[in-house]
Amino acid sequence: MLMNIQNTAPRPKSPHPILNLGFRIFFVGSAVFAILAMLLWLAILQGFAPFKGTFNPFYWHAHEMIFGYALAVIAGFLLTAVKTWTSQPMPYGWHLGAIFGAWAVSRLLWLGLHATPSVTMLSVAFLFDLLFWGMTAYSVIKAVWVARQKRQIGIVAKLTLLMLANIAFYTGVFLDSTTTQQIALYGALYLVIGVVFTIARRVLPFFIVKGISVDNNGKPNGLNIEQKNSVLLDRMNLVGFFGFIVFDLFVKSPMLASAFALVCVIANICRLKNWYHPAIWQKPLLWSLIIAFGGMTASLAFFVVLPFVDTSVNVHSLGLHGLALFGVGLMTVAMMARVSLGHTGRNIHQPPKTVSAMFILMIISALCRVVMPMFGGDYMTWVLISQVAWVLSFGLFCVSYVGILAKPRTDGLFG
Template identity: 30%
Template structure:
């Protein structure tokens, strides 16, 4: 076991930094501003949401949150197109240059792209006070521009396995447009519907990326430990992804529950088998690895709940949504951001002690949020506790990683 792969809970010397925080460092690589903002926005947006539902439950004035349409729709939208979109942006702007050997987006172009994302968040937060066309333009702009930057690099070395991310970004963009048209009553469409589809598009992204990085990182950690290595079976990999895509398409098109349930069941079994073969249990001594397996396990849980819901009335839809959203997206986002930020800034791949606690906190948040709709008594308390655990997880991540993401890459280690 190398020092780079061992989690130590003993005090360690601080690694030297090449300089203090600066905008130059922040906009030197795509993961920096977007991972930092994903963590900060996740905590802030959930704090606002918790404050709103608390005032609503108390019967107090709710107009202090000046959003157009339902505040519930704003919350759902911002968790996908605000928080998750920022994490996707940071991932693609970091991964695509590695896939293609091209130079990453830096400096002013990166700052402009980030400002586009930020303008969308401000516009959505003030959507009840601004003209609808302006809100829609500012919010929708980010993903197409991100896709254009990615496409410009992907065409250098076109590969179907990478170009599919452009299709998924395009699908998210269409979902966002439909949300705005439905939220403003320009279409006879429930604005929650395109957000739910967008949520599942993000899950497809996670399933694709997870299939690449989880067994690879697990192999790296297990290598030399005389333990069985992760396995990937080609037909199982294809079946798992095909069944997940089929489930999403059937849900999006309003197919009969029987077909949706069968697709969800096949996908749950296939992804569960995929996860077992990746040998996650063998990594239980290494938080920065096992958390990836835990995040992926929430996809299996969400699919299993969706299958059960299709054949019975025993599962509330909110539990399914939050198994995917709070569980899979929340956990995998923390896992990838915490690991990639260390590696790309020249630090050892060792989870800082506070970050291990964020893994536990996000797991608690997901478990409580999924369980809450099943409780008749204590549901409100569980929802509040889930929100507080989410806020704590991402606040702690932001606090720990702010100096990492805003200072230059380490050039020496002692």
């Protein structure tokens, strides 16, 4: 009787497969935007497109990398993963289109703000940013509430704080307060990294087991492995990262921020040791995630040594960009490459042949922006190479995955 009732339930419908589930439209949109925003930032730095906005151009760039690109990827992931976590329906069809549309309108306005210092444009962008993240957060919180999953409270808290950080940034722009803008941007980046730490802790052990215990055809290969998370390491990372944020961002105590960052580094080195298996190097969708997590951990080490190094090197900026390029750039493109296959019914063990090049380009982008400037050479040349590598990496993603994300699932299911 119950099976008959379930079978007669109406099948979800959307006007196009790309609107079937959040990861599809947001992964495509975020990748295209990552290319456009970085090309424009390259043109601004090279003097081809002078910045005419009324606020710091570096803050313009940071806002769009965090609240534009990173939040789109997080929205796509959560609007997909929360359905699995809670067994509750998530937005699809025109509802999903409205959420994406709000994000897209704000991004177009922000791209135009570099040349048009308009309070009206900024105000409209603010409104659509609130609509985008408000609808995203509501969809996630509603599903968590209905499922009564208290363990998701951390994700809910981070979504709320990201909304407040964006409001704070806009407020800082309207009031011409660079201090408020800086705190909002740094705080938002740390929150995004916190979300990445949380998601990585949940999915990396699962992905590793799923990836290396079978061959490329999905058949068991005899490797019997088990991945476990440690409650102690989870708490160390949480306390260490929270303390680092407080003392780096609000109290401004480099020594205490260094101590808490060290706790976080130790916790995540131990996590990597627990997760590591030599077979990951045979799977680009695995080694990319491990390198991304390792890069995030190494970037936190910049803050550990910050109080003890020559102030002529902007170690704080290098640490921030390391977190951004490994924790946002490489981690997200690697996660999107894997999720896009699994959630469209494709073989995760046979990704497009371009994925290794895609990940290597993002690693080059990170190394040229964070590591190479410490060894000399022209700083702006390293930045330019980093930008070009970023654009090429996302260009390969679009070439390889837009077709996959715009087509129905291979198994005929909706999603």
